[in-house]
Amino acid sequence: MMPGVPVLLCLDLQQEFIAPGRPWADPDGDGVAQMCTRIISGAREAGWLLVHAHLYQGAPMIAGHGLTQPIPGCEPRPGEVLLRRAGVSAYAHPDLDGILDGGGSGRAYLIGFSAPMSLTATLFDAADRGHPLTLIEEAVGAADVGEWGAEHTRALCTDTARKMDRAVRLEAVEGLELPAAPSVEGLRIA
Secondary structure, eight states: OOTTOOEEEEEOOBGGGTSTTOTTOOTTHHHHHHHHHHHHHHHHHHTOEEEEEEEOTTSGGGOSSOOOSBOTTOOOOTTSEEEEESSSSGGGSTHHHHHHTTOTTOOEEEEEEEETHHHHHHHHHHHHHTOOEEEEEEEEEEOOBTTBOHHHHHHHHHHHHHHTTOEEOGGGOTTOOOOOOOEETTEEOO
16 A cells, blocks of 8 residues: 555445345444445545455355345445455455555555454454554444344444454544435435
């Protein structure tokens, strides 16, 4: 990455994680996806480097017939990096190390789905490597895991990131201005 250019790592922004009835879908997935879309748009406008890390069809969480297509509005564009991986952490793709190495004072932010598994695993791997990866709290998608609901697994991921000093509220992210939120029936949604 170029020194000083922030990186936005977009993890698992795939339809598997928002489609009703899918085993890893977030019941609030559409809202999380809208927030991720707005963050991506703001990052593009600000000239950030976007890195998309997707699970491929045979990956552990999407075995067989998963919906691996990007969420509409979160598709990688030409010039952005797309890493297809099989493992839980985004670091399962070997190119992520090289992208985040040498960043100097550059900032790196994480958004996406698969909390608490993939997001948390990626944060731990970033800490082990000394990469300055920070979770944007408002852009965390989760699933029901066992008896824990998505709200609980989302909180587990966010709380873990806070304890690692790797969480940030969206309003504290420097150099990122979001487009206006979509409106419904003329009402602005905050």
